[in-house]
Amino acid sequence: MYNTHLVQLVKSLTPEELKELALFVDSSFFNRSKFRGNMSRLLSLMVEIASGEWEFDKKAVFGRLFPGEKETGGRLEKNMSELSKLIRAFMLTNHYWRPENEFYQNLDWAGLLRGRSLNTRYQHTIGQLRESLGSGAFETTGYCLKQVLFEKEVLLWESYYNQAKGGLNLPALFHRLEVFYHLNRLEWINKLLLQQKVAQVTISNAADFLFLEISIPVSLLQESASLQINFQIYQLLKQDVPDVQGFNALADLIKQHEERIESDELQEFYAFLRNLCTLLFNYGHFELLPLLFQLQKDNLEKGYFYHDGKIPHAAFGSIVSVAIKIEAYAWALQFMEMHKDRIIGGEENNDLYRLSMANYFFAQKEFEKTLDWIPAAPQNTMFLYRARRLKLKAYYETHSDLLFYELDAFKMLISRASQKLISPQFRELHANFVNYLYQIAKSIPGDKARLRTLAQRISAKTAIAEKDWLLEKLEGMG
Numbered sequence: 001m002y003n004t005h006l007v008q009l010v011k012s013l014t015p016e017e018l019k020e021l022a023l024f025v026d027s028s029f030f031n032r033s034k035f036r037g038n039m040s041r042l043l044s045l046m047v048e049i050a051s052g053e054w055e056f057d058k059k060a061v062f063g064r065l066f067p068g069e070k071e072t073g074g075r076l077e078k079n080m081s082e083l084s085k086l087i088r089a090f091m092l093t094n095h096y097w098r099p100e101n102e103f104y105q106n107l108d109w110a111g112l113l114r115g116r117s118l119n120t121r122y123q124h125t126i127g128q129l130r131e132s133l134g135s136g137a138f139e140t141t142g143y144c145l146k147q148v149l150f151e152k153e154v155l156l157w158e159s160y161y162n163q164a165k166g167g168l169n170l171p172a173l174f175h176r177l178e179v180f181y182h183l184n185r186l187e188w189i190n191k192l193l194l195q196q197k198v199a200q201v202t203i204s205n206a207a208d209f210l211f212l213e214i215s216i217p218v219s220l221l222q223e224s225a226s227l228q229i230n231f232q233i234y235q236l237l238k239q240d241v242p243d244v245q246g247f248n249a250l251a252d253l254i255k256q257h258e259e260r261i262e263s264d265e266l267q268e269f270y271a272f273l274r275n276l277c278t279l280l281f282n283y284g285h286f287e288l289l290p291l292l293f294q295l296q297k298d299n300l301e302k303g304y305f306y307h308d309g310k311i312p313h314a315a316f317g318s319i320v321s322v323a324i325k326i327e328a329y330a331w332a333l334q335f336m337e338m339h340k341d342r343i344i345g346g347e348e349n350n351d352l353y354r355l356s357m358a359n360y361f362f363a364q365k366e367f368e369k370t371l372d373w374i375p376a377a378p379q380n381t382m383f384l385y386r387a388r389r390l391k392l393k394a395y396y397e398t399h400s401d402l403l404f405y406e407l408d409a410f411k412m413l414i415s416r417a418s419q420k421l422i423s424p425q426f427r428e429l430h431a432n433f434v435n436y437l438y439q440i441a442k443s444i445p446g447d448k449a450r451l452r453t454l455a456q457r458i459s460a461k462t463a464i465a466e467k468d469w470l471l472e473k474l475e476g477m478g
Contacts (some may be wrong), residue, residue: 043083055145270299389433
């Protein structure tokens with residue numbers, strides 16, 4: 001307990017924060033604990049332990065904090081508890097006073113001024129808040145929330161000081177609430193709909209599907225570019241297979257407003273655009289592959305993939321896969337080497353790197369190296385299915401006797417997979433891949449009628465993994 005809570009808190013602080021914390025603990029204003037005199041010494045001991053100078057030991061800490069005194073039950077624990085509270089207060093104080101939190105600081109200040117009837121200063125602060133919200137800003141959910149809270153504060157002032165006309169600001173508040181409601185709801189439903197394209201998301205009963213149905217007044221859509229973009233994403237994700245025309249319209253809409261959109265929001269929009277492009281490619285729109293590669297390169301250069309200098313494992317895998325498909329082999333290898341130690345994902349990182357390298361060698365037709373690099377048993381479901389597909393492709397290319405055994409094993413894996421792990425669409429993609437690879441492997445080269453029939457059936461399928469590779473193998477058989 002001691003070595004996992006207080007010490008971990010101290011470990012999480014930067015050297016600069018530790019210096020500020022020492023001043024905070026020494027302050028009689030912030031530190032009003034009855035153990036105030038012990039806090040600085042205890043903090044120093046915790047810093048030493050957190051830095052690895054010595055291991056935590058209850059008796060040793062007590063002896064150094066209270067030299068020459070007899071250990072009494074609970075005394076050390078109470079002091080450590082007080083220090084934890086101080087560190088919590090310090091971290092919350094720092095968090096509140098961040099520069100990016102200035103709007104909420106001024107909003108709280110306005111409320112305090114209103115409560116003390118300091119009306120002149122209140123009006124000045126309200127003016128600053130109104131100015132900070134500006135006009136023509138792109139309406140993110142964060143921005144819309146600020147608008148709601150601002151209109152609420154104005155309403156509270158009017159209700160108190162202008163009771164005869166205290167409801168005058170209600171229409172403005174209701175309008176801001178409506179925009180915030182629709183935008184916030186859209187953003188979360190879009191995340192759910194995207195997740196449903198990959199993993200099975202269980203919804204308990206039919207009535208619960210109602211929350212997925214969106215109806216937004218036309219006037220609000222015309223007013224808010226953010227609502228337009230999110231609603232366009234929603235309409236595409238609601239389709240079983242997104243349409244290319246709608247995808248292109250979304251790309252144009254994002255591009256149209258790109259200069260106005262805040263960085264975090266822009267990253268989200270481009271993430272949806274890339275995912276939609278990937279879905280379309282998986283459903284046979286191979287012509288979009290160069291566009292997806294350019295999107296990824298552009299987003300990399302602009303830093304849209306990175307979080308504190310690191311890249312999510314899903315993004316890493318997708319970027320490598322697309323680069324290899326576009327035959328940008330040198331670029332893919334350079335990207336992997338530059339980013340292999342910058343992947344967010346913990347223990348899965350090595351599996352992803354090995355799988356990406358295996359894909360690289362497969363594209364280079366070095367099939368034995370491909371099999372050597374494929375991770376044995378990835379824990380991540382997506383990695384596992386990609387690894388099994390790649391192994392089957394390598395076995396096919398090397399005419400391995402293990403091909404049909406592995407096809408049967410993969411077919412069994414797909415059929416037994418929990419609905420909580422994979423979506424029906426994901427299951428169909430892989431079931432069709434196994435089915436048609438089996439038929440191709442059983443076909444006789446030169447049997448043009450059978451090969452033509454197989455090619456027509458595969459081409460007609462919208463949900464099939466590795467569709468381009470399967471068609472390529474058929475073409476090579478004459």
